[in-house]
Amino acid sequence: MTATRNTRCRAAVVAAALGGWLLLGCTAGDPAPGAPPTPPGTPAPGAPGASRPTPTPSPTPAPEFSADAALADVEWLAGDIGPRLATDESFARAADEVSRRLLQLGYDVDRPEFDVPAGDSWGTPVAAGTSSNVIAQPATFDPDRDYVTIGAHLDTIAVSPGAEDNASGVAVLLELARLAASQDLQQVRFIAFGAEEPRGRGDDDHHYGSQRYVADLGSQGDRMVAMIALDRVGVPADEVPICTGGPVGSDLRDELLDVAAGLDIAARGCEGRTSDHWSFEKAGLPAARFGSVDYAGYHSRRDTPDVVDEAQLRRVGEIVWAWLADRH
Structure with missing residues (x-):
């Protein structure tokens, strides 16, 4: 399976009772192949409760003599x-x-x-x-x-x-x-x-x-x-x-x-x-x-x-x- 643009796929495999393998689908926001798995219960990026990057504070201008x-x-x-x-x-x-x-x-x-x-x-x-x-x-x-x-x-x-x-x-x-x-x-x-x-x-x-x-x-x-x-x-x-x-x-x-x-x-x-x-x-x-x-x-x-x-x-x-x- 290939991932379409802006979609990352996770190949979830389930061992069937008869030894066959089922490939279950892709979900947007899943990690790219080879990335470490997301811990259970972690909100997807942008979802309520998801952490946001901490903005870098602007440097304080040096005080100048007036x-x-x-x-x-x-x-x-x-x-x-x-x-x-x-x-x-x-x-x-x-x-x-x-x-x-x-x-x-x-x-x-x-x-x-x-x-x-x-x-x-x-x-x-x-x-x-x-x-x-x-x-x-x-x-x-x-x-x-x-x-x-x-x-x-x-x-x-x-x-x-x-x-x-x-x-x-x-x-x-x-x-x-x-x-x-x-x-x-x-x-x-x-x-x-x-x-x-x-x-x-x-x-x-x-x-x-x-x-x-x-x-x-x-x-x-x-x-x-x-x-x-x-x-x-x-x-x-x-x-x-x-x-x-x-x-x-x-x-x-x-x-x-x-x-x-x-x-x-x-x-x-x-x-x-x-x-x-x-x-x-x-x-x-x-x-x-x-x-x-x-x-x-x-x-x-x-x-x-x-x-x-x-x-x-x-x-x-x-x-x-x-x-x-x-x-x-």
Whole structure:
């Protein structure tokens, strides 16, 4: 017997009492000749109760840095709020919203306060007051395991809307926090620093928030293997600057430059101490800074959202996210 198309036949033979053989017919859905027999009671394919192939799940797209989202946050901070002197109500408003955003992403958030002295904010006399850091980490963060820190200062000088300096850095930090939460990265701490801007000359009158944070780290500093400061990261440029204040952060800087090269993003190494990374390096902790391209609106009323370039935000965000994701 031959099987017609779409029909598989089973030759069922029955031994007759007289020794003859009867060939009983074909049934659709029977196994092909030579195939192992179907166990009794197994439903035919397509019949009620028959098992169906398990569909192969579609791969989940890798999360990507959204420069559009970062640019919207620059508009919010520098456009809607404007100047954010570290001891003013405008800074507190920005810190409240950053805290809310991070809480919404599932992070534990702390807001330690600290005193800031009176001084000169780039030509404007300012009174003493109180500022705060916004510190966020996953609920399962373990300070006894190696971890990394991503930081950006939230304040501005007294008169500047601070789009580039430093809504750009905070915007990139918030987008990185979103990506890290989406991938359940555990050993990363995000900090929006208060009072980075100077109120006088020298280190003692600069980086108040990060200096206070490092002073309070205690033994947790022993497990912090890297710190990245995002400061002035958005004006148009041919390259992404990645800086250190001295030799303590040089290995980290070189690691980040290698990540940029692997992404085919032009980047250059540089030196500089005028941001929060320097508070960490002075304490012997490896740190590096993204940013520091010169621009006309620096520390002025002209530091408005139109100076920030979406493409540069994307380059910085992609480098840091690739580095961060690879470490986890």
